[in-house]
Amino acid sequence: MAEQTQPIDLYYFPTPNGRKVTIMLEELGLPYRLHLVHIGRGDQFKPDFLAISPNNKIPAIVDPEGPGGVPISIFESAAILKYLAQKFGRFYPADPREQVAVDEWLFWQMASFGPMLGQNHHFALYAPEKIEYAIKRYRDETHRLYGVLNKRLDGRDYVAGDYSIADIAIFDWSNGWERQGMDIAEFPNVAAWNARIKARPAVEKALAIQVDLDAKVDLSTDKDAQAVLFNQRSR
Template identity: 60%
Template sequence: MIELYSWATPNGHKVHIMLEECGLPYRVHGIDIGAGDQFKPEFLAISPNNKIPAIVDPDGPDGKPISIFESGAILLYLAGKTGKFLPADVRGKYETLQWLMFQMGGVGPMLGQAHHFRIYAPEKIDYAVNRYTNEAKRLYGILDKRLGEVPYVAGDTYTIADMAIWPWLRSWKNQGVELEDFANVKRWFDIIEARPAVQRGVKVLADARKALQDDKAREILFGATQYARR
C-alpha cells in the first residue's frame, strides 16, 4: 500500500492520476498547505523541501521502505515500479523524459507564477502579470505545435509526460489563456480529461481544499512562514 501525502493541486494531481492509472493501492494523507501541514516535522522527514506530494512505499526496490518527494521523481518511481507509462525502448524513454523535464522546468514554474501574479499577489504588478501571462501563452504554443504532430506529448502513446502537464492546464483561465486559441492542445486536453483514471485522480482531496481567502493562509503560503529556515 503506497502512502500518499498530498493536496488537491496540479502537482498533487499528477501523482493521484498516475496511481489511479497504474491501479496501485494507496492511502491518502491530506497535507493542508493553507494550514501549514507541510511544515510539520513528520512531513519534512519525507519531504525536506516542504512541498507536496510525497509518497512512502513500504515495499521499496530492495524490499525496504522508501520515501520519495518531488512529483516528477514520484512519477518516474511509479513508472519503474509498475512498468507502465514510460516506454521501455531507449528512444521512447528519452522522448518522454524530455517532455517531463519541460513540465518540471517550464510549465509548472511559469504557470505557477502566472497564477500567483494574476490571482494571489497582494498588489497587481503589470510587468509581472504581462511577463508570466506571455510566457504561459508561449508554452501553450509549444505544446500546440507538438500536439499538431503527434497524438500525445511524447509521441504515439500516453505517458507520464501527459500526466505531468495536463493538471497544470486545467486552470487556463487563471493563466490568461483561451484554450480555444490552441486547437491541438484542446483536442489533447479533452482526450486526457475523458480518461476514467484522470477523472478519479482529480477528485482526490478535492472536497477538502478550500478557496484561499483568509490572511493566515496567504501568509503561510506566501509570507515569512514559507521562507523560514528549518
C-alpha cells in the same frame, strides 16, 4: 512487472502537482492511502512531513514495498512518477530514445510549464499588489508555453509517442487555462489532447477525489494562508 500488496501512502493536496500522482496511481490500479497535507494551514512544515519531503512541498509518497522490500520515501512529483513507471513497467518506454523524449517533456513541465504558470497565478490572482509588468510577463510566458505544447501536439495524440508520465505531468496544469488568462481556442491541439486525457477512466476517477479541506482557503483574501505560502525564508 511488480505487484503491490500494501497500499502506498500519498501525502497530498488537490493541486496540479498533487493530482499528477493520484492520476498515476489510478492508472496503475494500485492500492493507496491519501493523507491530506493542508498547505494553507502549514501542515507541510510539520516534522513528520519534512522527514519525507525536506523541501516542504507536496506531493510525497512512502512505498512500503520499496527496492529490496525496504520502504522508500520519495518527494518531487516527477521523481514519484518516474519511480512508479519504472517499478511497474507502464507509461515509460523501454527504448532509450523514447525514454529521452518522455524525459524531455517531463522535465519541460517541471522546469517551465509548472513554475511559469504558477507565477502567472500568483501575480494575477493572489499578489496583494497588482504589478502590471509581472502580470504581463508571466501571462505572456504562459501563452508562449501553450504555443510550444500546441506545436508539439500537431499530428500527435500524446507529447512523446504513447500516453506517458509526460502527459500525466502536464495535463492538470492545462486545466487552469481560464484562470491563466488563456483562450484555449488559440491552441486547438492542446484542447483536443486535454479532452483525450480527461476522458480516460482513471483520470476521471482521480479528478473526482474529494477531500475535507476544513474551510477551504481563499488565497486572494486569507492573510494567514498567504503568510504560510508566500515569501517564506529559510527556517
